[in-house]
Amino acid sequence: MVKEKYTVGELKAFKKRSIASEVWRNYKKSPSAMAGLIVVCLLILVTIAAQVIYDYDTDIVQQDIMNRFKEPSLEHPFGTDHYGRDVMVRVLYGAKYSLSVGIVSVAISCFLGSSLGLIAGYYGGLVENIILRTCEIFMGIPSILLGIAIMSAFGQSLLVLMFAIGLVYVPMFARTARAAVLPVRDQEYIEAAKVSGVSDLRIIFTHVLPNAMSPIIVQVTMGVANGILTASSLSFLGLGVPVPAPEWGAMLSSGREYIRDYSYLTFFPGLAIMITVLAFNLMGDGLRDALDPKLKQ
Amino acid sequence: MIRYIIKRFLMMIPVLLAVSFVVYFLMDLAPGDIVGMMAPPDATEVEIEMMRKEMGLDGTLPERYFRYMKNLLKGDLGMSLSMKRPVIDIFFERFPATLKLAFGSIIVAMIISIPLGIAAATHHRSWLDGASMVTAMLGLSMPSFWLGLLLIILFSLKLGWLPSGGSDGFLSIILPAITLGAAQAGNLTRITRSSMLEVIRQDYLRTARAKGVSEKKVIYKHALKNALIPIITIFGSTLGNALGGAVAIETVFSWPGVGRLTVSAINSRDMTLATGCIIMFTIFFTLTMLLVDIAYAYVDPRIKAQYSK
Numbered sequence: 001m002v003k004e005k006y007t008v009g010e011l012k013a014f015k016k017r018s019i020a021s022e023v024w025r026n027y028k029k030s031p032s033a034m035a036g037l038i039v040v041c042l043l044i045l046v047t048i049a050a051q052v053i054y055d056y057d058t059d060i061v062q063q064d065i066m067n068r069f070k071e072p073s074l075e076h077p078f079g080t081d082h083y084g085r086d087v088m089v090r091v092l093y094g095a096k097y098s099l100s101v102g103i104v105s106v107a108i109s110c111f112l113g114s115s116l117g118l119i120a121g122y123y124g125g126l127v128e129n130i131i132l133r134t135c136e137i138f139m140g141i142p143s144i145l146l147g148i149a150i151m152s153a154f155g156q157s158l159l160v161l162m163f164a165i166g167l168v169y170v171p172m173f174a175r176t177a178r179a180a181v182l183p184v185r186d187q188e189y190i191e192a193a194k195v196s197g198v199s200d201l202r203i204i205f206t207h208v209l210p211n212a213m214s215p216i217i218v219q220v221t222m223g224v225a226n227g228i229l230t231a232s233s234l235s236f237l238g239l240g241v242p243v244p245a246p247e248w249g250a251m252l253s254s255g256r257e258y259i260r261d262y263s264y265l266t267f268f269p270g271l272a273i274m275i276t277v278l279a280f281n282l283m284g285d286g287l288r289d290a291l292d293p294k295l296k297q
Numbered sequence: 298m299i300r301y302i303i304k305r306f307l308m309m310i311p312v313l314l315a316v317s318f319v320v321y322f323l324m325d326l327a328p329g330d331i332v333g334m335m336a337p338p339d340a341t342e343v344e345i346e347m348m349r350k351e352m353g354l355d356g357t358l359p360e361r362y363f364r365y366m367k368n369l370l371k372g373d374l375g376m377s378l379s380m381k382r383p384v385i386d387i388f389f390e391r392f393p394a395t396l397k398l399a400f401g402s403i404i405v406a407m408i409i410s411i412p413l414g415i416a417a418a419t420h421h422r423s424w425l426d427g428a429s430m431v432t433a434m435l436g437l438s439m440p441s442f443w444l445g446l447l448l449i450i451l452f453s454l455k456l457g458w459l460p461s462g463g464s465d466g467f468l469s470i471i472l473p474a475i476t477l478g479a480a481q482a483g484n485l486t487r488i489t490r491s492s493m494l495e496v497i498r499q500d501y502l503r504t505a506r507a508k509g510v511s512e513k514k515v516i517y518k519h520a521l522k523n524a525l526i527p528i529i530t531i532f533g534s535t536l537g538n539a540l541g542g543a544v545a546i547e548t549v550f551s552w553p554g555v556g557r558l559t560v561s562a563i564n565s566r567d568m569t570l571a572t573g574c575i576i577m578f579t580i581f582f583t584l585t586m587l588l589v590d591i592a593y594a595y596v597d598p599r600i601k602a603q604y605s606k
């Protein structure tokens with residue numbers, strides 16, 4: 001309810017509340033969004049801890065043929081694989097690949113895509129046309145096939161995987177950013193800024209970008225989720241992070257050969273992917289509601 | 298409307314040419330070349346050079362691409378380098394399987410998501426709403442190839458009810474279609490729910506209720522019809538996703554579709570086959586989008602009115 005009169009104290013309180021704290025206040029209200037945030041924080045902690053505790057050469061890739069195919073037990077909660085390596089240790093350690101691919105690739109696509117989208121939306125005309133048509137071309141190719149083509153062109157490595165997935169999702173960010181700029185492009189305050197001699201770059205950063213922020217932030221969290229899924233599909237097809245790195249998709253793919261007798265080998269890496277993607281999706285949903293309470297139904 | 302459709306068709310040409318360039322260029326960058334792979338081990342330099350010429354792989358990249366593009370404009374996708382047969386024939390041999398899988402998955406997705414979405418919207422903020430949203434979220438977050446493997450473990454290996462791969466008979470499509478459908482169902486449920494929620498608030502529904510129309514009729518006759526309109530748009534991108542998403546699923550279920558064909562073409566550096574398959578994918582994807590737009594205009598008179606202006 002909007003009150004007719006406010007006390008001075010109340011008005012001051014309004015002013016103090018920044019946009020970020022407002023969003024956080026809304027975000028906290030959703031239990032699922034909070035669950036997503038907590039899981040993401042835990043995952044990051046686990047990733048860091050796993051790098052400290054385990055040694056790549058002895059704990060992650062070293063083979064122990066005597067102990068192969070041990071069913072899940074207290075000693076090996078997720079069992080051991082066809083080389084006798086502990087699956088739980090590998091899954092925990094492997095979080096680093098999925099998280100880093102998800103985050104770095106989104107950083108790439110967010111930076112390139114949003115810049116292109118802002119430029120397209122702000123300048124309009126021919127520039128906009130060229131950028132939009134280029135996006136259309138890349139969106140016409142199914143993302144997984146484009147990813148495969150890029151991976152085979154530049155070779156398989158973690159770095160190329162990040163780059164490939166980052167590139168695949170550039171058009172999505174470009175379109176999101178452009179769509180967010182369109183409604184403000186013709187506003188009077190932009191014109192006023194132009195007339196008073198503010199440079200284009202500055203106008204884009206101070207007047208246009210803030211309006212495009214919320215859809216981009218939502219797209220970032222969803223993008224991390226999508227990126228992790230695409231990366232794991234590529235690794236599953238044998239085109240992601242090369243073996244013997246414990247990437248989850250690659251672990252699933254090698255576990256698949258033993259699906260008949262040792263199905264737990266496929267179960268745990270997949271579960272890890274799902275939990276991670278789910279957490280980022282929940283965060284994305286929560287952020288969208290928090291950033292734009294009007295949309296919430 | 299006709300003008301709009303023609304314009305869309307003409308716009309496909311530059312997009313396809315650009316797609317062919319991107320893919321051809323990427324394939325050219327890939328290390329390892331097919332002539333080296335296919336030549337007998339005792340072939341001399343001269344023989345290899347002749348093979349290269351025979352396959353149309355001689356000359357610089359621009360020369361080769363230009364030759365390829367000229368044929369492409371005539372509608373000729375060339376010969377597969379590894380199978381020595383026209384790309385178009387190979388593609389259409391495998392395409393029906395992928396199409397079958399895509400449609401099967403959409404049917405599965407609709408069976409799951411439309412009732413779930415309606416239930417969530419009509420019981421807004423109840424446990425039913427929460428449960429269907431959780432289900433949708435799980436579907437969205439699950440790697441589809443993992444779901445496929447889990448289904449194989451349960452239904453083929455443990456229970457022995459359904460085949461774990463191949464494509465003979467109706468039974469073999471069930472698991473792949475469910476796998477691919479579940480991935481689409483997550484998105485579709487959420488969209489059905491939000492579009493239904495929007496319609497439910499409209500005045501004409503209040504009017505219908507005030508007239509004394511039964512609640513069931515209000516939902517299924519008045520609300521659903523209007524709520525389905527945005528779902529049609531999603532149908533198009535769902536079909537596109539199904540075509541692309543089929544790549545991993547086809548591998549899991551050894552389904553003889555074009556997704557697997559494309560992956561193996563890329564892996565064996567068969568440039569013409571890979572480029573041709575991706576071009577065909579793009580054509581089908583763009584055509585689906587166009588069809589969806591047309592269908593959209595027919596279903597919603599408000600949009601048709603915009604075109605005729």
